[in-house]
Amino acid sequence: IRPVVASIKEFFGTSQLSQFMDQTNPLAGLTHKRRLSALGPGGLSRERAGFEVRDVHPSHYGRMCPIETPEGPNIGLIGSLSSYGRVNSFGFVETPYRRVVDGRVTDEIDYLTADEEDRHVVAQANTALNADGTFAETRVLARRKGGEFEAVHPSEVDYMDVSPRQMVSVATAMIPFLEHDDANRALMGSNMQRQSVPLLKSEAPLVGTGMEYRAATDAGDVITAEKAGVVEEVSADYITVMNDDGTRTTYRVAKFKRSNQGTCFNQKPIVAEGDRVERGQVVADGPCTDNGEMA
Known part of the structure; x- marks a missing residue:
């Protein structure tokens, strides 16, 4: 078992692809987990990669976002998984x-x-x-x-x-009227959304694309109900729900924690005692969310 543990430790400790998670806001974390890279062991090096490798290719459609990529030496080598893409058992x-x-x-x-x-x-x-x-x-x-x-x-x-947003990544799909934007500006917009700092009072945008709720939930920074039931007790630190099957679930609410980037990770209950909650419903907002929507 020793060599197995050693190789696992080596991978998570020293691999180029094992990175310190970007937690500036929920979108930053979600996007970091959906990152696709052509660098690292068995991949290309920045110096060796020519223009052809970095360019957008027809096979990217619905798999890798043609817009969200870094500016600078990594352009085109690091991408983002498209909204509906998935990796199959063969790694395609x-x-x-x-x-x-x-x-x-x-x-x-x-x-x-x-x-x-x-x-x-x-x-x-x-x-x-x-x-x-x-x-x-x-x-x-x-x-x-x-x-x-x-x-x-x-x-x-x-x-x-x-879906029309099949070809773009989550961050890019959150830009309203994306089709009216210049591609270079959309790239910068996609990247800069991940740099916004969470506020204590978040406010959802008046104009959205319908991706906000799903992005917030999938980022995992909000608390969702595991089972349907009725809210029994709510405080700043925990929410207790009496489930329909007779069991009780207590959800711990994180208060003013520090994220990896030093931003404020804070959760707030958005349900009241006596409220009915369904399975998967958001019961507490996280950083940068307003009523379960990205804000």
């Missing part, structure tokens, strides 16, 4: 598509790797559909192998994107 990044059968869009979802996607014709997520799931137009704008776009007949379409 897959992205989901809705299956289209005989020109009709079904609710079946297939995850495809970049090489599988190349064999199919894929329509955009915002293509107009009729109530029965057939395409409203006689020609559909779709993409073929190598990112080539053309208008095809609905019967030729094999798949359809699941």
Whole structure:
């Protein structure tokens, strides 16, 4: 067992890819965990990497964000996993598509790797559909192998994107009206959202993209109810819930803790005694959240 422990310690202690978590705000932590890197052992070095490696490639679609990457020597070598992307058991990044059968869009979802996607014709997520799931137009704008776009007949379409924000990362998907922004500015906006300092009183934005609630919950800095029940007791330090199955759950509320970056990690209950809570509902706000939404 000794050599196993030693190699684990070596990896977490000295590996280039084992990093001190960025906890400036919840989004910074979430993005850091979703980072994709071409550097490190078995990868490239900054000096060796040419322009081709760093550039955006059609196979990034839905897998790696074309916008969120650092400025400077690491540009294009460090990226961010797209909103719907996932890594499969072979270590390849897959992205989901809705299956289209005989020109009709079904609710079946297939995850495809970049090489599988190349064999199919894929329509955009915002293509107009009729109530029965057939395409409203006689020609559909779709993409073929190598990112080539053309208008095809609905019967030729094999798949359809699941969402317009499929191709961008979580941070980029939180920018409203992203399509009206210059790409360089969107890159800087995506990166600077992660640098905002948590305030004691957060206020959710008036204009959002619908990604705020999910980002806050998935970052794990808010407290969510493990089971449905009724709130029994609330104080600054803990929340007790009487669950429907007769058990009690006590949630500890973190108060003014220090994050890795020295910012304030503080949680506040947002439920009152006697309130009904469902499973997964936010019962306490974390840093940078307002009623369970990123703020």
